[in-house]
Structure formats: C-alpha cells, structure tokens
Amino acid sequence: MWSFNVAKKKILAINWRDIKNPEAGGAELYHHEIFKRLNKRNYEVTFLSHRVKGFPNEEFIDGVRTIRIGNKFLFNFSAHRYVKEHHNEYDLVVENLNKIPFFTPTCLGKTKSLHMVMHFFRKSIFREAFFPIALYVYWMERAVALFYRNRNFLAISESTKEEIDDMGIRYKQIFVVEPGIDTEYFHPTEAKAEPPVISYVGRLMKYKNAQFVIAAMPRLRELVPGILLQIAGNGDFRPELEQMVEQLGIQDSVQFLGRVSEDEKRDLLSRSSLFINPSFKEGWGINNIEANLCGTISLSNNVAGLKDSVIDGVTGLLYENEDLEGFCQKAASVLHDKERLAKLEANAKERALGMSWDAMTDKMQKAVEACLNA
Numbered sequence: 284m285w286s287f288n289v290a291k292k293k294i295l296a297i298n299w300r301d302i303k304n305p306e307a308g309g310a311e312l313y314h315h316e317i318f319k320r321l322n323k324r325n326y327e328v329t330f331l332s333h334r335v336k337g338f339p340n341e342e343f344i345d346g347v348r349t350i351r352i353g354n355k356f357l358f359n360f361s362a363h364r365y366v367k368e369h370h371n372e373y374d375l376v377v378e379n380l381n382k383i384p385f386f387t388p389t390c391l392g393k394t395k396s397l398h399m400v401m402h403f404f405r406k407s408i409f410r411e412a413f414f415p416i417a418l419y420v421y422w423m424e425r426a427v428a429l430f431y432r433n434r435n436f437l438a439i440s441e442s443t444k445e446e447i448d449d450m451g452i453r454y455k456q457i458f459v460v461e462p463g464i465d466t467e468y469f470h471p472t473e474a475k476a477e478p479p480v481i482s483y484v485g486r487l488m489k490y491k492n493a494q495f496v497i498a499a500m501p502r503l504r505e506l507v508p509g510i511l512l513q514i515a516g517n518g519d520f521r522p523e524l525e526q527m528v529e530q531l532g533i534q535d536s537v538q539f540l541g542r543v544s545e546d547e548k549r550d551l552l553s554r555s556s557l558f559i560n561p562s563f564k565e566g567w568g569i570n571n572i573e574a575n576l577c578g579t580i581s582l583s584n585n586v587a588g589l590k591d592s593v594i595d596g597v598t599g600l601l602y603e604n605e606d607l608e609g610f611c612q613k614a615a616s617v618l619h620d621k622e623r624l625a626k627l628e629a630n631a632k633e634r635a636l637g638m639s640w641d642a643m644t645d646k647m648q649k650a651v652e653a654c655l656n657a
Contacts, residue, residue, distance in 0.1 A: 294373060300333065302314075309567075315344075317451070317460075317644050330350065331362060370460055374620070375654055378397075397437055399437045419600060428451045428477045431454075435654045437457070461638065464640065471578040472554040480513055480556060481511070481513075483560075491520075497510060497611055499607050515547070516543075549573075557582050557614060571599065582600045585604060
C-alpha cells in the first residue's frame with residue numbers, strides 16, 4: 284500500500300521579541316503560544332526576533348526554531364533584510380505589526396503573507412514616548428495604509444479590526460483571533476482578602492495608566508474602608524508612581540510587589556476582589572481573562588481592546604476614560620453588593636473557560652489555510 288509524506292508548510296513568524304526576551308509581554312505570549320501549537324500540526328514554524336545579550340543567535344524553544352538578528356532599536360531594518368534574502372524558503376510570512384512595521388510587502392515577491400495587529404498606538408504614543416520618537420512611530424503606523432494594500436490582516440479583537448478599518452487600510456481578507464489562555468493553570472488559589480484587595484498587573488509604563496488607580500485611592504478609601512491596592516510589575520514609570528503614592532499620603536493603602544512569578548500572579552488575582560485595567564490602549568487585555576479564571580472580575584477602562592475582553596455588566600465592568608469619581612462609585616458599588624459580584628464572577632469564569640489556547644489555535648489555523656490557499 285502506498286503512503287505519502289506530505290511536506291509541512293513553512294511559516295516565518297516575525298515579532299520584535301521572542302518569549303525569552305526579558306521585556307516579553309502579552310504580545311509575545313500570544314505569538315508564542317499559538318505558533319508553537321501550529322508547529323506541532325502540519326506546519327514548520329520559524330520565529331524571527333531581535334538579539335538579546337546572553338542569548339544565542341539561534342535555538343529551539345518549545346520545538347520551534349528561533350532566530351535572533353539585529354538589535355532592539357533597529358530590528359525593523361534587520362527583519363526586512365532577512366525577509367528579502369530568505370522569503371523563498373517559506374510558504375507564508377506572518378508579520379506582527381506591533382510598534383513599528385517591517386514593510387515586508389516590499390520584499391516578499393510571490394510569497395504569501397499575513398499581517399497581525401495587536402493594536403495601533405496612534406496618538407496615544409505621544410503620552411508614552413518623547414516627541415521625536417513618538418512622531419516616528421505615529422508616521423510608521425500611518426504608512427501601513429500605503430504599503431500594505433490588498434494584504435491579508437489578522438486582528439486580536441473586534442476593536443482592533445475597527446481600528447484597521449478606521450485607518451483606511453484596504454485589506455484583502457481580515458481575520459479575528461483573540462488571545463487564548465491556559466484554562467487549566469488559572470484557577471482560584473486563595474480566598475478573597477478582607478478588607479478587599481484590588482490589583483493591577485502589568486508593565487509600569489505611562490500609557491498603562493496605573494497612575495489613574497493610585498489617584499483614585501484617597502476617594503476609594505472613603506467609600507470602602509481598609510481597601511488595599513496591590514501593584515505587580517516593573518517599568519520605567521515606577522519611580523513616578525511611588526512618588527505619587529507618597530505625595531497623596533496613601534503608603535498604607537498601596538503596595539508595589541515588583542515583578543512577580545506566574546504563581547504569585549495567580550495568587551494575587553485570586554485574593555483580589557477586583558482586577559483593575561486602566562490602560563489607555565490595549566489590543567485585548569489578556570490579564571482580564573486570567574483574572575476571570577481566578578474568580579475575579581475586571582473593572583476596565585472603556586477603550587478599544589479592553590471593551591472586548593470585558594462584557595460590561597455581564598463579565599465585568601467598564602468605566603469611562605479618566606472619570607475618577609465614576610470609577611470609584613462603580614468599584615464601591617459592586618464591592619458592597621456581594622450577590623451582584625458573585626453573579627458577575629460566575630459569568631466571567633464561564634466565558635473564560637471557552638478561550639483556551641487550543642481553541643484560538645484552531646481559529647488561527649483557519650486563517651493560515653485561507654492565506655495559503657488564496
């Protein structure tokens with residue numbers, strides 16, 4: 284009886300950072316978890332990212348060949364050159380348009396491609412970076428509409444899809460594949476703290492907006508006596524946040540935990556009564572779903588991405604951007620209404636359980652196959 288070995292389709296997946304990068308975050312987790320699973324199916328995946336001191340230029344991570352070239356600041360040029368020289372070795376190039384695009388359509392030849400968008404910074408970049416750098420990132424994003432016409436796109440949320448449309452990008456096809464989650468790992472590990480703890484987990488960058496939650500604490504302490512804010516994560520903006528806590532005189536109500544392990548994060552999300560996500564800009568908000576699996580709802584800023592990961596009034600709550608009093612009233616109201624809080628927690632957990640990485644990889648595979656067969 285005849286048997287045939289079907290050659291695996293080769294995919295080059297480009298992202299600024301790989302999962303081992305010390306600065307890896309949600310975008311890298313998404314990229315790694317989905318493509319390592321595709322690599323176990325009928326595909327051969329290669330990761331391309333920038334070099335990191337102390338890491339080899341090439342290694343296998345979870346079975347996926349990982350190539351590191353160029354440096355942190357000029358990786359867009361290095362990646363473009365690599366694609367120009369090697370695109371014929373791959374059936375599909377998947378480019379993550381996170382931060383600065385690589386403009387691969389100018390050097391792909393006949394190789395097929397898929398262009399992933401976590402989110403566009405757009406004008407929010409001016410809150411985070413110095414003006415010359417912010418302007419550079421802003422115009423690089425605007426150039427996507429010019430250089431990526433009639434290409435296949437993938438967004439990680441409906442809000443990001445709307446952004447792509449809003450920027451005037453004329454795409455060939457567009458797919459939506461939300462981030463997945465380890466539904467077995469994330470579960471409640473601690474009882475809810477009393478008095479209540481609210482938490483923030485993420486990089487301490489200006490656009491992540493942890494300063495908003497700190498500013499709300501004096502008012503929250505009036506509405507919910509004894510409430511404690513625990514902040515997990517590090518970043519360039521931490522000194523300013525610590526100074527803000529001192530200036531407000533709320534050192535006894537705010538704790539900085541620094542960078543925490545996954546187990547410590549799970550414990551924090553479990554003991555929290557509310558997880559706060561105040562970011563000005565996100566593609567999705569994976570921490571919201573992690574919190575949901577740990578039995579905790581999110582109170583998030585009503586902005587693109589976060590309004591996709593939180594269904595307002597069903598799996599959590601949304602507050603209007605920069606509305607400090609509205610935020611405090613919503614937080615206090617649900618913390619004082621245990622019956623309503625329990626219902627939201629149950630809804631959130633039920634939804635989150637359907638968002639495993641395997642389920643999201645199934646969606647990504649359909650997108651990949653559509654691109655390969657177009």
